[in-house]
Amino acid sequence: MVEVNLWSGLRAFADGKDVVEVDAKNVGEVLRGLVELHPGLEDVIEAGVSVAVDGKVIASGLMEEVMPDSEVYLMQQLKGG
């Protein structure tokens, strides 16, 4: 299982939790796992998010590997000017 840290504004969609455990081996499975456990997160995830895995911000790569002991943070989707 992987511990996924949510930004605190998402607690309202995850039964008040800011850390959710999902069974995942990559970023895509992390996102799918979050929606399965907490369907209220679907709109936010569909709108676009980034995932920080061990400090590396994954903007879009669903196949990026996630290990059981990885530090995983859901983040707002990054863009720039």
Place this chain on the structure above:
Amino acid sequence: MAFDEVKTVDFKVVGQRVKRPDGMDKVTGKAKFGADVVAPGMLHAAIVRSPHAHARIVKIDTSKAEALKGVKGVVTRADFAEGLSGGNLDVLENVMAGEKALYDGHAVAAVAAISPLIARDAMKLVEVEYEILPHVTDVDKAMGADAPVIRAGTADKTVPEGMHANVVRYHESGHGDVDAGFAEADLVIEDSFKTEATHQGYIEPHACLASMGEGNGDLWCCTQGHWNVQKLCAAMLGLEQSQLRVTASEIGGGFGGKTAVFIEPVALALSRKTNRPVKLVMSRSEVFRATGPTSSTSMDIKIGMKKDGTITAGQGTFRLQGGAFPGAPMEFTAMCAFAPYNLKHVKQMGFDVLANRPKQAAYRAPGSPMAAFAVESVIDELCKQLGLDPLEVRLKNASAQGTKASFGPTWDRIGLVETLEAAKAHPHYSAPTKAGQGRGISCGFWFNHGGETSVTLALSEDGTAQLSVGTPDIGGSRASMAQMAAEELGIPYENVRTTIADTATLGYNEVSHGSRVTYASGLATIKAARNAVKILCGRAAAKWGIDEDAVVWEDGFAKPSGPNAGEFDPIPIDKLTQSMGRTGGPIVGHFEATPEGAGVSFATHIVDAEVDKETGQTKIVRYTVIQDAGKAINPAYVEGQFQGGAVQGIGWALNEEYIYGEDGRLQNDLFLDYRIPVASDLPMIDTVIVEVPNPGHPYGVRGVGETSICPPLAAIANAVSAAAGVRLKELPMSPPRILAALDKQANG
């Protein structure tokens, strides 16, 4: 040779200040910008814009305009695709108003005629009946209970209950217990700050030429991302994406403002309607009124500090208006606010608010400069009241590898401490200031980005290389790409020509934004070159009758890897390419992927300002930029980015602002009234390039284009506040605002 090993030393071409390939064309006028493209039979277009900040469109009568001699077509919203939703619908609503005009300058119709003059005359004959509605342009007022609702039902589920319908998104992040952190502090300061909207101020107005055929079309335009233009225009015109080919012209500045579309779908719609090529060029007034400035903000900051300079907690509330559409970058403002500091207790909240202004567009590190202004002003005030050195305090609290970012993750290798150490060692920091002058410092942070990227590198028979990239060159990337390709191939820089390919030539490329080009297209170029080198080594191996792995590539030659590989004379690249048609075919290296290792970037700026207390005028007398570039591929370009960010920050801090009248109309839509800095306003901007390699790039590159605009607002505000003897909390710090602050201080 391992084809994927990191190379960080012994560069021959990388790191050199080579001549820019586009320089001569630009200074001699040969370069073709958006407005320079022409086509036989071309029509000229003009856009009818709302003079009202908020109005229901009751009726549009185009008959008189259509009857004018020389007019070939008029379009309104009815000429665009129906059934769009989400972001595409917002873009279309902004490009051409539907039921309501949402801001002064919002497009409501467009005409195409045989000359620009006739198009402008016809524009005046389009009759629009408006029902004028109440409007609001200030972010705080737009959140007030009595504010008019701009677009009902726009808010998403993140918005807390009970908020006004103009609040459309909410962000909250952080960690720890801020109340406990404030309780540990010896001094807590809480204050509020505001910044006005500023425009990216690119010198080249938006321009394009559209030519539609039967279900397909061509578009030439100045843009930061032509694949994005293709995608959006195809949606708005109801076309298949592949049937629209988009070519990017030279670009006269973008800074984020050309990551969106404004006129391109209109020109395409007019071309489809008239069956003629249509050219559309914005005036400066149109650029100000109807393209994206940055958000204006209203911010509350609370920070606690111990007497030894330890920051015990930080909290920020950031309210950003982004015009009449969702998208103000409040989440980045929130996440960047405390990013430079290692805080046990931190909380940041952001609100995205609608107002009757043009749809904001990205502007260099969107949202971050405003956050730095507010947070770094409070840190400066804490240092002042506690008698602490502001640089030492920043060093004491600085984020570093292994500390936890204010927005969550643990930092990888970052270079903030190195920029602070360089600032401390710089002669500027220890130089005395003269009477009437004040010194300010600030840190700044930006994430940087990777994104979808495609590159092709084709070798010619003579051993030179043609490099095709898909990211428009907004900051000198053609030179940097050529340097990286030359480095890998072992050939002179001059032997590589870099071209910005059109959408029909390469796979998808994300927009040139997020300081991603030198990182992502650079990484792609290196990988594509390594693929080409692998083929070259294979051809040499075949010629020698040895294994491919027994061949190495050095300085443009294939060589046996060692004595065991056999005794063969090295083969230069041109000998291998001369015969490539007979040894296996053309030699081309590709790279198509989404690099995910963009390294974040930090900067520290030092500013000296002089304030005339009689007139309120500020002069920047000395300015030093210190920033982590990871690895500077072309130091001259990197320094240029540092200097450009500082200069735009000086304008934002001191003079630039959108000024709206009581009627909701923009009052200063020309450069005469919207004052950007000119050379005579500025000192030489000194630069220091810090190089802390990014582990996610083969050469260690970090993006540099955006971070340089993060610290200036705060550093200048701290310098001006020190010089004036009063804390400035609102931008721009124009002479009237400085005089008002001095007056308020004198009169209590």
